[in-house]
Structures are given as C-alpha cells and as structure tokens.
Amino acid sequence: MHYLIQNAQMDLLQIMNKLNLMDDFIPTDLPDRSTTIRLEEYCKKHPYFERTVRQINSMFHYIPFSEVLDTMNYLVNNEFETIIRRDMETNHDVKYVFLYEGNIKSGFYFSLLFLKHLSAVLDNKYWNRVWLQEYTNGKQYNDPNIQYVLVDDASYSGHQMEYYAKAVPNPIIALITISQEAYDRLSSIEGSKLIVGSIQPNIFAIETDDIFRNLDIFYLSQGVVYSLLNETLGSGYEEDAVSGFYFQHKFPDYVSIPQTLVRFPDPDVVDRILTLEEKYSHLGLDNDGTYVRKEDYDVFNSTPQDFPFSFILTDESWDDPYTPFYKQDSYAHVLD
Numbered sequence: 159m160h161y162l163i164q165n166a167q168m169d170l171l172q173i174m175n176k177l178n179l180m181d182d183f184i185p186t187d188l189p190d191r192s193t194t195i196r197l198e199e200y201c202k203k204h205p206y207f208e209r210t211v212r213q214i215n216s217m218f219h220y221i222p223f224s225e226v227l228d229t230m231n232y233l234v235n236n237e238f239e240t241i242i243r244r245d246m247e248t249n250h251d252v253k254y255v256f257l258y259e260g261n262i263k264s265g266f267y268f269s270l271l272f273l274k275h276l277s278a279v280l281d282n283k284y285w286n287r288v289w290l291q292e293y294t295n296g297k298q299y300n301d302p303n304i305q306y307v308l309v310d311d312a313s314y315s316g317h318q319m320e321y322y323a324k325a326v327p328n329p330i331i332a333l334i335t336i337s338q339e340a341y342d343r344l345s346s347i348e349g350s351k352l353i354v355g356s357i358q359p360n361i362f363a364i365e366t367d368d369i370f371r372n373l374d375i376f377y378l379s380q381g382v383v384y385s386l387l388n389e390t391l392g393s394g395y396e397e398d399a400v401s402g403f404y405f406q407h408k409f410p411d412y413v414s415i416p417q418t419l420v421r422f423p424d425p426d427v428v429d430r431i432l433t434l435e436e437k438y439s440h441l442g443l444d445n446d447g448t449y450v451r452k453e454d455y456d457v458f459n460s461t462p463q464d465f466p467f468s469f470i471l472t473d474e475s476w477d478d479p480y481t482p483f484y485k486q487d488s489y490a491h492v493l494d
Contacts, residue, residue, distance in 0.1 A: 167255070168493060170285040174277050176493050177270065183492065184227070184271070185483055191406050192220045218402040219358060221335065226311065226405065229334050229355035230268075234275040237353050238332065242276075242305075246284050251303045257293045257322065258309075261491070264408065267484035269309040270492070272332060290493075299326040307332065314401060314414035316340030323347050337401030358401040408482040 168176075177183050197215050201208040245252055256273065258266040269290060276288070299306060306326040311334045313319045320343055323329045328349035335356045336344070345352055404410055483489065 167289045167291045169290075170273055170277055170280075170288040171282070173270065173273055173290055173493070174285075177274055180488070180492055182488075183274070185223070185407075188223050188406050188483065190222075191404075191409075192222075218404060221403060221405045223406045226334050226407070227271075230272060230275055233332055233334075233353055233355055234272065235279055238272075238330075239276065239279045241330070242280065242288075243284070245305065246287060249303075252305060253287045253289060253303060254305050254307055255289045255291050256307045256309060257291055257299075257326065259293045259322065261292075261493075262485045264482065264484065265308070265310045267489060268311050268334075269307075272309045293322060293325075305330065309333075311405065311408065312336060312403070312410075313340035313344065314410060316343035319344060320347065323350055335403060337403075339401065358403045360401055407484075 197212070201212065242254055245254075256269045258269045260266065273288065273290065277285070280288070305328070307330045308319065308322055308326075309332045310319065313333055313336045315337070316339060319331060319333075319340070323331055323344060324347060328351070329347075330351045330353060331344055332353040333355070335358055336352075336354050337358050338360050341352065341354065341357050344350060402415065
C-alpha cells in the first residue's frame with residue numbers, strides 16, 4: 159500500500175482532520191498487564207525460584223497507559239507549548255517538523271498522540287507551521303528555519319534515538335520516560351533539548367549487583383561471580399546498565415532489556431547451565447571457590463517446556479507482547 163505521507167509532509171490541520179475520523183485512536187480497553195497476579199501464580203507453582211523472581215520483579219516499574227496520557231498532556235501543556243508559541247511569535251519563518259521512522263514504529267503513533275495534545279492548546283493560526291514528516295535516510299536536514307522534533311514513548315539505551323538526533327541540527331527530543339543511561343547519552347548531544355516525563359534509574363549494573371549472586375541456581379563466591387555469570391547469561395551484559403520498566407501498551411524486547419531477566423528460567427540460560435555441568439561435574443567446591451549443589455542442577459534436568467518461561471509475560475490476553483496495538487493496520491494506516 160502506498161502511504162500518503164511517505165516521503166512527504168502533512169501539517170497539523172490535515173493530521174487532525176484525519177485523527178478526528180478515528181474514534182479509537184486513543185484506546186480505552188487495554189488489558190491490565192501489571193505482574194502482581196502472574197507473579198503470585200508463578201511463585202505458588204515454582205517456589206524454588208520464588209526468592210529470585212520476587213527480587214527481579216521488584217525492580218520493574220509498570221507504566222499504565224493512563225499515566226502515559228497524563229505525562230504527555232503535562233509535557234505538552236507545561237513545556238512544549240510555551241517553547242513553540244514563543245518561537246513562532248518571534249520567528250515568523252520557523253516551522254516545527256516532527257520526524258518519525260516508519261508507520262509501525264512507536265515514534266509514529268506517539269508523534270501523532272503528541273500532536274493531538276498540542277492541537278488542544280496551540281493557537282490554530284500556527285497549525286500550518288507544524289508538520290509531520292517521515293525520516294529519509296541520507297537526506298540533509300539543515301534548513302535553519304526548521305526546528306526538528308523527535309517523539310517516542312521511551313528510550314532504554316538511547317542508541318536508536320541518538321542516531322536520529324545526530325542526523326538533525328539542535329533537535330527537541332520528547333519522551334514519556336527514559337533510562338538514566340539514555341538520558342546521559344542524549345543530553346550530551348550538542349544542541350539537543352530533552353523534554354522527559356521521568357528518568358528511570360538503572361536498576362543494576364550486572365557486574366556488581368547482588369541479585370545474580372543470590373540466584374537460586376548457583377551459590378557463588380564473589381571471586382568468580384563475573385566469569386561464571388558471563389558463561390551462564392551470555393556475553394554482552396556485564397558492562398551494561400539496565401532499566402527495568404515496561405508499559406501497559408508495550409513490553410520491551412531484547413534490544414531494550416536482557417530477556418534473561420523477564421523470561422526466567424530462559425531456555426537459552428538453561429542450555430548454558432546444563433553445558434556447565436561438564437565443567438563443574440564434581441558439583442562441589444572447585445578450585446576457583448565456586449559452590450554448586452547437585453540439587454540446583456537437578457531442577458534443570460526436566461524438559462525445558464515444563465517450565466513457564468516468564469513470570470512477567472505469562473498473560474493469555476497478551477499473546478505476542480512485542481506487537482503493540484499501534485502496529486495494527488487501523489493505526490499504521492490512520493493517515494492514508
């Protein structure tokens with residue numbers, strides 16, 4: 159299907175004419191996806207992992223969609239509207255262009271949602287100077303009379319948003335919430351202005367946090383925790399800082415947070431643990447000072463399918479947690 163706004167622009171008046179025809183643009187029937195019920199069910203069925211999953215779960219912050227809407231309303235009313243109005247009053251040539259990448263990405267939907275909130279407070283005489291435009295890779299974004307705006311619901315590592323923020327001059331970046339790691343990365347971009355609802359703390363740095371020393375799987379001495387965890391969890395996480403937050407409308411994929419934390423015990427981790435049996439076959443105190451109990455391995459000798467691999471994602475109403483509502487055709491093609 160050809161998209162009307164692909165490689166083109168649409169101003170705020172045209173956008174609102176389209177959105178006003180879509181009654182369910184802002185959903186009101188999203189299921190509750192907090193973890194409380196599923197966590198209790200998991201612990202009853204698998205008390206062996208209770209201490210670990212409760213500790214992990216306590217580090218995750220659930221953000222309902224109503225909070226997303228309230229935060230966006232606050233950002234628009236209390237910060238962005240003042241910026242754009244003052245700019246347009248003093249510079250009659252300036253235009254505000256909201257860039258997005260692809261119509262099934264979160265940035266597309268939340269740019270539209272941001273513009274819908276903006277239309278309620280911005281004088282309509284300025285509407286023809288507010289535009290939505292799809293980002294074109296390789297295009298030169300250097301018009302001095304254009305203020306570019308990047309909107310999304312969240313940023314975990316900041317890498318993806320950093321790519322687009324560095325492609326345009328002096329961007330305004332508006333986010334519902336952001337990790338501390340992403341905030342540090344994006345705020346360091348020269349000329350950028352961050353408008354965020356909240357900053358999520360890094361719940362742990364994997365190489366130092368006690369949670370992995372307390373995993374029910376192993377009883378480790380501090381001297382070998384790093385090498386053994388890297389073997390168990392896989393490389394790549396030991397130097398990362400992780401923020402544990404997720405939304406009612408979307409659960410972060412492996413790019414955003416290590417799935418070994420939310421899919422416990424993860425099948426890949428189980429395979430690595432079983433592989434380690436050969437290395438630690440004596441199941442006692444080895445030369446490195448690692449304590450391993452035989453019964454800790456025995457629990458993984460069951461067929462992996464016997465385990466519910468997630469105490470967070472086990473939700474019959476959420477068959478595919480990585481396919482948010484805004485990826486449905488009715489949302490993706492709202493401006494066709």
